[in-house]
Amino acid sequence: MIRTIAFDVGETLVRDDRFWASWADWLGAPRHTVSALVGAVVARGQDNAEALRLIWPHIDVDAEYRAREAAGRGEYLDESDVYEDVRPALTALREAGFRVVVAGNRTTKAADLLRALDLPADLVATSGEWGVAKPDPAFFERLVDEAGVPAGEILYVGDHPANDTLPARAAGLRAAHLRRGPWGHLWADDPRVAEAADHQVRSLLELVAALTLRDPCRPSG
Known part of the structure; x- marks a missing residue:
């Protein structure tokens, strides 16, 4: 589950x-x-x-x-950088009973910028804070520790096969491949991705539908 x-x-x-x-x-x-x-x-x-x-x-x-x-020209994020489906999708997942975690390869400053966006997530963390980056298995080990559940009860969602889908699966997590951005589109039809991914979607709302309407792994209560 x-x-x-x-x-x-x-x-x-x-x-x-x-x-x-x-x-x-x-x-x-x-x-x-x-x-x-x-x-x-x-x-x-x-x-x-x-x-x-x-x-x-x-x-x-x-x-x-x-x-x-x-020089004052460093990292910056605001609401215009957030994909339109992010807030409704993350909100829907939390309402459905899932714990939502944001964890990716970004700097320590990016972690602060992401938190300032106040996304509907239970935890926001970056590789810069953890001192280890994907696709290192230690990144996913840390994610499992932070999630507080077995690896098989975590679905990792990402666009990059080499950093997200494949290493997440190798670490024992479930995986969802998002066809978004250059990496997501370029390798979307790679048979290794199809084999590793439990879900292949074009939007986060499509993933929400798969998990809440059809997926038998939806949490209860």
Whole structure:
């Protein structure tokens, strides 16, 4: 029985548009160029930061991140970054009896920004706070500890097969693949994703319907 629904952050709950646009502006590159390069490295199966290195080959990403923060041009999130289906979906899941957790690969500052959005979630945490990032199995071990239920009673929802769907399943969690964002669309038809995912959906409201109307793992009471 699924008791906890845990959500990835980027391209699951919030758009990455602002994130990459801000990097493009900082590097003095056209936003379309950065977006295209992100798509290219995604297709290659590389880390997102490789898109920045294609523009500045010797970039120290961490140092530039700190420089952006110092210049007042660092991380920022507001309601416009949140996908339209997030609040109604998370609210519906809590009303149906599920515990809702937000846990993804983001910085410590991002955790504060996410909490400031006051999403309908019981817990918000990031890899920066936990000191371990997906797809490391230790991330999912920490998630299980925080959820307080067995791994098999947690459904992890995310767009990125290599960071979300596959490692969550390998860690003993249930998995839902969201066809959203570049990663979610690119690998949506990968047979490994289809095999690992209990659900493959195009929106969070579609997931709510699957869990509350048809899924036998819906919690009772």
